[in-house]
Amino acid sequence: MDICDKDNLPFPILDMLSFINQKGPLTEGVFRKSANIKSCRVLKKKLNSGVKVNPYSESVHVVASVFKDFLRNIQGSIFLSDLYDKWLSVIDHGNKEEKITAAQR
Structure with a gap:
């Protein structure tokens, strides 16, 4: 199943990302605190x-x-726990371009 249509994320995902980008930095524990399960x-x-x-x-x-x-x-997600060390190793690369290349790999 493809999530992106013509390399574009679905609008609901973009809307959620925009909202999180706007409100998240001002909210303590935005990704750590539990949310209301029913909501x-x-x-x-x-x-x-x-x-x-x-x-x-x-x-x-x-x-x-x-x-x-x-x-x-997401099936085949790049955010699996067994890739954790590889994601962290991206930080160790030198300049911005090297980090981008490492992340793409």
């Missing part, structure tokens, strides 16, 4: 049914939790 289920159900969702009407913790769940459930 997460409701948001996931809306997203999966194709209903237009306004992430700005949700808690940033709920949106972040649903986004993390989305990333976890």
Whole structure:
């Protein structure tokens, strides 16, 4: 199953990323604190049914939790725990271009 259409992320994902980018840095523990499970289920159900969702009407913790769940459930995800050390090794590369090349590998 492809997630991207013509190399573009789906609009609901882009909307969630935009919201997290705007509110997340100002929110303590945005990706660590638990979100309301019922709210997460409701948001996931809306997203999966194709209903237009306004992430700005949700808690940033709920949106972040649903986004993390989305990333976890991508088949063949690059965010698997067995790739953790490889991702960390990217930091050790010299300049920005070398880091980009290492991340692409």
